[in-house]
Amino acid sequence: MYIGELLCAGLARSIQSLLPWDIPWHDPSHAVFFIAFYGALGAIGMGMMAALGRTLLNLFKKDSNH
Structure with a gap:
């Protein structure tokens, strides 16, 4: 078995x-x-x-400190 065959077989099984x-x-x-x-x-x-949701809720509150 050549090293190329071994590498190709491993490559075929890889993700x-x-x-x-x-x-x-x-x-x-x-x-x-x-x-x-x-x-x-x-x-x-x-x-x-x-x-993100909490930030948007706090941003659009009427009694916000900002």
Whole structure:
């Protein structure tokens, strides 16, 4: 076996993108990593949306100190 064949076989099994439909879910390590990855992104996104919502609510209050 040549090193080129080994590298090409490894490249064929690697992840080409982080999009959910491109992930080989048959490998449990990929599933665990990407569930944690997208869970963390979701938590960060929800926190950012909550902060934006509270900021907008405080901005448009009539009795605001600003």
